[in-house]
Amino acid sequence: MKRLTGFFAIMFFLLMPFCIGAEAGKLFEEANVSYRTGDYAKAGKLYASLVEEAPQVAVFHYDLANACVRLGKLSQAILEYEKALILDPRNADIRENLRHTRGLLEYRVEDNRNWYLKATEAVLKFATEREVYTVVLAVLFVFLLGGVLFFIRGRGVFWNLWQRFVFLVLLMALLVAAGKQVQSNLIRDAIVMQKECEARFGPSEHDQVAFRMGEGIKVFVMDRREDWSRVLLTNGESGWVRDTDIAEVKV
Amino acid sequence: MKKILLITAIILGFCAPSLQAEELRVSAGANKNSAQVGEEVRLNIRVSGQAMNLQAPRLPKLDGFDAYYTGRASHIAFVNGVSSSNVEFTYTLIPQRAGHFVLGPFEMQVGQNMLRTEAVELDISGGQSTSSVAQTPSQALATGGNAPAQTYSSGAQTPPAPPPQMPQDETVAVSPGTDDNIFVQATVDRRTLYQNQQMLLIYSLFTRYDTRYEGFEKEPETSGFWIEEFPMEREVPRENVRMNGKRYIKADVKKLALFPTAPGNYTIQPGSLKVSIREEQQGSNAFDEFFSDSFFTGGSFFARRQNRLLSPPPIQLVVKPLPEQGKPAGFQGSVGSFRLTASVDKDKVKQNEPVTLTMVIEGEGNIETITRPKIPALTGFKTYDADTNSKLFQTANVIGGTKSFETVFIPKEEGSSFIPPLEFSYFDPRQEKYVTLRTPNFPIQVEHSEQAFQMPQELAGNSLFQKKVRSEGKDIRYIDEKRPDMLQGEVEDKIFKTFAGADIVLTLILLLLWVKDRKDRLFSKDQALRRRKTARSAASASLSKLKKLARSSKSDDVAAFFVELEKAMTQYVADKWDLSTYGVTRYDLEQTLTAHFGADDAHLKDVFELYRLCDESRFGKGSIPQASKKIGLKIFQDTVNRIERMRR
Numbered sequence: 001m002k003r004l005t006g007f008f009a010i011m012f013f014l015l016m017p018f019c020i021g022a023e024a025g026k027l028f029e030e031a032n033v034s035y036r037t038g039d040y041a042k043a044g045k046l047y048a049s050l051v052e053e054a055p056q057v058a059v060f061h062y063d064l065a066n067a068c069v070r071l072g073k074l075s076q077a078i079l080e081y082e083k084a085l086i087l088d089p090r091n092a093d094i095r096e097n098l099r100h101t102r103g104l105l106e107y108r109v110e111d112n113r114n115w116y117l118k119a120t121e122a123v124l125k126f127a128t129e130r131e132v133y134t135v136v137l138a139v140l141f142v143f144l145l146g147g148v149l150f151f152i153r154g155r156g157v158f159w160n161l162w163q164r165f166v167f168l169v170l171l172m173a174l175l176v177a178a179g180k181q182v183q184s185n186l187i188r189d190a191i192v193m194q195k196e197c198e199a200r201f202g203p204s205e206h207d208q209v210a211f212r213m214g215e216g217i218k219v220f221v222m223d224r225r226e227d228w229s230r231v232l233l234t235n236g237e238s239g240w241v242r243d244t245d246i247a248e249v250k251v
Numbered sequence: 252m253k254k255i256l257l258i259t260a261i262i263l264g265f266c267a268p269s270l271q272a273e274e275l276r277v278s279a280g281a282n283k284n285s286a287q288v289g290e291e292v293r294l295n296i297r298v299s300g301q302a303m304n305l306q307a308p309r310l311p312k313l314d315g316f317d318a319y320y321t322g323r324a325s326h327i328a329f330v331n332g333v334s335s336s337n338v339e340f341t342y343t344l345i346p347q348r349a350g351h352f353v354l355g356p357f358e359m360q361v362g363q364n365m366l367r368t369e370a371v372e373l374d375i376s377g378g379q380s381t382s383s384v385a386q387t388p389s390q391a392l393a394t395g396g397n398a399p400a401q402t403y404s405s406g407a408q409t410p411p412a413p414p415p416q417m418p419q420d421e422t423v424a425v426s427p428g429t430d431d432n433i434f435v436q437a438t439v440d441r442r443t444l445y446q447n448q449q450m451l452l453i454y455s456l457f458t459r460y461d462t463r464y465e466g467f468e469k470e471p472e473t474s475g476f477w478i479e480e481f482p483m484e485r486e487v488p489r490e491n492v493r494m495n496g497k498r499y500i501k502a503d504v505k506k507l508a509l510f511p512t513a514p515g516n517y518t519i520q521p522g523s524l525k526v527s528i529r530e531e532q533q534g535s536n537a538f539d540e541f542f543s544d545s546f547f548t549g550g551s552f553f554a555r556r557q558n559r560l561l562s563p564p565p566i567q568l569v570v571k572p573l574p575e576q577g578k579p580a581g582f583q584g585s586v587g588s589f590r591l592t593a594s595v596d597k598d599k600v601k602q603n604e605p606v607t608l609t610m611v612i613e614g615e616g617n618i619e620t621i622t623r624p625k626i627p628a629l630t631g632f633k634t635y636d637a638d639t640n641s642k643l644f645q646t647a648n649v650i651g652g653t654k655s656f657e658t659v660f661i662p663k664e665e666g667s668s669f670i671p672p673l674e675f676s677y678f679d680p681r682q683e684k685y686v687t688l689r690t691p692n693f694p695i696q697v698e699h700s701e702q703a704f705q706m707p708q709e710l711a712g713n714s715l716f717q718k719k720v721r722s723e724g725k726d727i728r729y730i731d732e733k734r735p736d737m738l739q740g741e742v743e744d745k746i747f748k749t750f751a752g753a754d755i756v757l758t759l760i761l762l763l764l765w766v767k768d769r770k771d772r773l774f775s776k777d778q779a780l781r782r783r784k785t786a787r788s789a790a791s792a793s794l795s796k797l798k799k800l801a802r803s804s805k806s807d808d809v810a811a812f813f814v815e816l817e818k819a820m821t822q823y824v825a826d827k828w829d830l831s832t833y834g835v836t837r838y839d840l841e842q843t844l845t846a847h848f849g850a851d852d853a854h855l856k857d858v859f860e861l862y863r864l865c866d867e868s869r870f871g872k873g874s875i876p877q878a879s880k881k882i883g884l885k886i887f888q889d890t891v892n893r894i895e896r897m898r899r
Contacts, residue, residue, distance in 0.1 A: 028734060032730065032732045035730050054735075056740065057737075057740075059731045059733070059735045060735070062731055063731060066728075066729075069727050093728045093731065096727075097727040097728050100725060100726070100727050101727065103725075130743060130747060131743075133747065134743070134746060134750060137747065137750035137751055137754055138750055140750075140754050141750055141753055141754050141757065144754060144757035144758060144761055145757060147757075147761045147764075148757055148760050148764060151761070151764035151768055152764070
């Protein structure tokens with residue numbers, strides 16, 4: 001009896017993901033049909049529930065963003081495209097739709113950053129955080145294996161050309177990983193969600209308005225004070241906005 | 252040419268001694284003995300024979316004449332090995348009154364010698380020639396005909412001046428402080444014109460000096476104009492004119508056709524041109540005579556010259572927009588006077604075979620800006636714009652040319668068809684009205700053909716004629732309907748975790764291997780250290796063996812136990828103090844232990860007792876009780892523990 005109970009318990013845990021996957025698949029199909037037939041509101045709701053259920057799936061974010069564009073919710077769409085890009089950074093469709101949607105915004109911010117900052121951002125955004133770390137671990141594995149083999153075989157020179165090369169690659173991979181870590185966790189991207197947003201010189205309503213921006217503008221959150229966030233724009237402008245005015249790009 | 256002259260000069264240099272012998276002679280003469288007041292008379296002073304560093308003779312004040320120096324000419328001849336040379340200085344004399352005049356004799360310094368010419372006699376009558384009539388500015392303008400020119404001079408604020416074809420005598424006001432002997436005029440043929448209508452801008456240089464034109468120092472600023480420059484002759488033609496009662500040599504140095512591109516008020520900055528004037532006081536040398544390439548006359552390459560910049564004042568223009576009234580629908584901005592001809596290469600073709608229509612537009616105006624006449628939408632033809640050729644020409648003061656357009660028509664349906672007339676419209680500024688020209692109606696007989704359409708051979712391979720894929724609009728890309736592969740994410744996750752685990756394990760292994768390696772290296776260098784460090788582990792191994800023997804109840808194992816115990820104890824002590832394992836004696840052991848434990852140490856006595864017990868078990872006949880094994884084990888353990896503590 002105990003064996004039978006154990007068998008069923010194991011089978012339940014093994015098949016559970018497939019049951020959930022089947023349910024999500026059905027929902028996904030329904031959302032696609034709604035989108036195809038022009039019922040963008042329903043499609044948007046269904047995609048949103050899918051995103052809630054499986055936030056690590058880029059397709060759900062992308063499709064939800066498309067539905068938001070159709071519904072005119074541009075800031076929400078841009079937020080979802082940004083999230084989709086974090087999960088699937090080399091997807092050309094996401095990039096193109098994000099570019100197109102940004103073109104529909106009322107406000108536009110010039111990118112006055114130095115070329116090397118732009119280049120670094122482009123390189124780091126080419127891969128996901130997990131991909132970068134996996135590469136680092138793989139290179140480290142090769143390096144450690146070389147070291148172990150050296151001691152086991154007991155001959156040759158440990159710090160030979162090959163080992164130096166692997167070490168150099170490891171250093172570079174570590175550098176990229178560090179950059180990715182900074183990009184993902186220290187530089188917090190956010191999207192302005194309000195139609196009109198006022199950025200002030202300080203974190204209170206008493207402070208003077210520094211500049212105004214519209215929905216969908218991408219900002220970098222540099223600091224936090226209670227309900228306020230200090231944001232930096234790519235044109236170099238900086239100001240304090242209410243937390244409710246922005247949404248962080250985080251999955 | 253200059254090189255040849257230079258070589259000649261060098262050769263002459265070598266031959267100089269033979270030439271020195273030639274006698275110097277100076278003569279003077281006029282090109283005519285009688286003239287009228289105002290009529291130009293050329294006075295020549297000739298130096299024959301070899302002469303070095305000749306300076307142009309300065310004429311004395313000639314009463315009744317205006318005189319000015321116009322340059323020099325040199326001539327060298329070799330005849331039967333004998334060389335001869337002469338230099339001729341030319342002056343222009345303008346008689347101011349009638350009478351009989353005796354000019355000269357003129358004196359000339361040649362080396363150390365002062366040479367004299369003979370006198371020249373002239374009869375001047377009182378009549379006035381047409382060219383010498385002095386005119387006021389208004390008179391000068393009035394003689395300009397229907398299209399009077401507006402002329403500006405470098406030295407005048409309100410410049411009256413004639414067009415190029417004006418009579419010879421004019422009056423020009425010259426600003427105080429400026430040199431009225433040399434100035435430049437920028438002349439336009441009209442100040443009010445239509446957009447894209449031609450306007451002529453001429454730069455005329457007036458001088459009374461021996462002058463060389465050096466080119467433009469600053470080009471005219473003509474933004475807002477399409478410019479065509481008339482090619483100038485290498486030898487700039489010159490003419491003698493009178494202005495303000497003075498004789499000048501005039502040369503047109505630059506001629507531009509300007510086409511304003513948009514209506515409005517314009518100011519042309521005419522720029523400045525550079526001239527060099529021969530300084531008369533400076534001496535000339537033999538080279539001057541051979542390298543005389545003055546722009547006007549008499550200038551010498553090596554003569555000292557003074558540079559001058561001459562700048563005419565800005566020119567104001569009014570460009571009128573083309574009239575809206577009567578503007579044809581197909582008008583594309585052409586202004587001038589044109590003719591249109593057209594032809595087709597064949598009038599009978601098969602379906603999908605090309606027919607080429609050639610249109611040629613010819614006439615006066617800015618031919619480069621003429622655009623292809625628009626082809627109306629044709630249902631029965633596919634049309635392709637083919638070659639465009641243009642040819643520009645300048646005649647007198649007019650820019651014109653021909654421009655041809657080829658259009659390929661490909662009939663799609665069989666039967667009688669025709670290429671409809673194509674229209675070309677232009678604005679004629681003379682008539683001030685629009686003119687529309689049309690090509691004839693070309694009938695085309697199209698025969699049936701099964702051949703499918705393909706790009707004509709003459710157009711194939713030219714990507715210009717292939718229709719481009721163009722974006723019709725912009726929108727977001729479609730949703731991704733493919734079900735996401737959950738497994739892929741899991742696989743990636745597993746790979747990540749596997750690498751992470753493997754890296755941790757490998758790091759630990761590597762650390763252990765490294766420590767072991769370090770230890771091995773150290774022990775290989777110091778055997779005593781190795782024995783000391785490994786003594787405890789060896790004692791532990793012996794202890795395990797001893798415990799096993801201690802548990803045995805066999806009588807034989809008692810002896811074996813004590814043999815093993817003695818061996819273990821001796822080995823341990825020997826390892827700890829680096830004594831020879833095989834050569835160590837009981838005395839050595841006792842001495843070593845006494846030295847470290849002290850002679851009165853109780854435990855030391857136990858150790859000695861243990862050794863005695865071991866000896867007894869090996870050599871004695873009596874049996875040793877089983878309990879002694881436990882005591883022996885304890886003494887051994889205590890000894891090891893105590894020595895280990897001591898060593899720390």
